[in-house]
Amino acid sequence: AQRVTQPEKLLSVFKGAPVELKCNYSYSGSPELFWYVQYSRQRLQLLLRHISRESIKGFTADLNKGETSFHLKKPFAQEEDSAMYYCALSGIQGAQKLVFGQGTRLTINP
Amino acid sequence: DTEVTQTPKHLVMGMTNKKSLKCEQHMGHRAMYWYKQKAKKPPELMFVYSYEKLSINESVPSRFSPECPNSSLLNLHLHALQPEDSALYLCASSHAGTGYEQYFGPGTRLTVT
Numbered sequence: 051a052q053r054v055t056q057p058e059k060l061l062s063v064f065k066g067a068p069v070e071l072k073c074n075y076s077y078s079g080s081p082e083l084f085w086y087v088q089y090s091r092q093r094l095q096l097l098l099r100h101i102s103r104e105s106i107k108g109f110t111a112d113l114n115k116g117e118t119s120f121h122l123k124k125p126f127a128q129e130e131d132s133a134m135y136y137c138a139l140s141g142i143q144g145a146q147k148l149v150f151g152q153g154t155r156l157t158i159n160p
Numbered sequence: 161d162t163e164v165t166q167t168p169k170h171l172v173m174g175m176t177n178k179k180s181l182k183c184e185q186h187m188g189h190r191a192m193y194w195y196k197q198k199a200k201k202p203p204e205l206m207f208v209y210s211y212e213k214l215s216i217n218e219s220v221p222s223r224f225s226p227e228c229p230n231s232s233l234l235n236l237h238l239h240a241l242q243p244e245d246s247a248l249y250l251c252a253s254s255h256a257g258t259g260y261e262q263y264f265g266p267g268t269r270l271t272v273t
Contacts, residue, residue: 082259094203094250094264101259136202140258146191147216148262150202 052077054139054151062157063127071122071154073111073137081141083113083120084148088134097122097135107131127158162187164265166251172271175241181268183234183251192234193262194226195250203250209234210256241272 053076063069075081085097098106100113100120111122120137137151164185173179183192191210195203208216209228223245225237234251248269252262 084261093266096261099259099261146193146208146210146254146256146258146260146262147205148193149205153202 052081052139052141052147052149054137054149056135056137056151056154058154059152060155060157062159064159065129066126069122069124069127069131069156069158071135071137071156073120073122073151075118075120075137075139077118077139077141079141081113081139083111084138084140085109085111085120085122086136086138086150088136089130090133094136129158129160132156132158162263164251164253164263166249166265166268168268169266170269170271172273173238173241174273175243177241178237178239180238181236181249181251181270183236183253183265184232185253185263186232187253187263188231189253189263190231190256191254191260192228193252193254194224194234194236195252197248197250197267199247207236238270241270243272246270246272 055074084099087097088094109124113120134155136153139149167182194206197203205218206220207226212228223240227235248267250267251265254260254262
């Protein structure tokens with residue numbers, strides 16, 4: 051079964067501090083992992099995906115298959131990073147089933 | 161046009177009503193999705209259409225009936241809903257296949273009285 055765990059419901063850091071949002075997954079095959087973000091009064095949107103290995107808005111995430119993790123990191127948080135972040139997993143070959151974690155609400159304090 | 165649109169934005173319906181939610185995209189995507197999102201919870205997949213055919217039904221009750229009349233449109237027909245069906249219903253689209261970004265609509269806020 052596919053499962054995504056985000057252990058922190060809420061995370062609060064000060065502006066300029068490093069941020070790490072944790073994500074662990076359970077899947078027996080080769081997973082495809084994503085981070086989606088929802089800013090206040092905006093629709094859910096893709097932040098980044100592991101296959102592209104991009105850095106978006108200063109965020110990066112590395113897939114660690116040994117630890118089954120896909121943590122999201124940013125070295126210096128900005129106030130506009132305040133949002134709801136969802137880690138998501140797609141693993142079934144040929145299907146598009148996306149399973150979301152419970153989400154982490156990130157608040158950046160000035 | 162790079163947006164998924166959903167109508168209506170809000171819907172209030174009684175348990176005996178029949179209503180429909182609509183979703184539209186013009187990005188050439190051949191996969192479309194319905195999700196249900198309860199307050200303070202993540203989206204939960206309901207249905208997936210791939211090339212206008214239903215490919216995934218996550219054991220959704222039959223009072224929810226999806227329809228994909230063409231590659232740009234996705235409907236969700238509602239009948240005899242229960243109060244616990246009140247939620248935000250999200251539509252999304254993507255290229256068909258795995259690993260593609262899903263583009264989400266703003267959702268329809270449904271209240272069942």
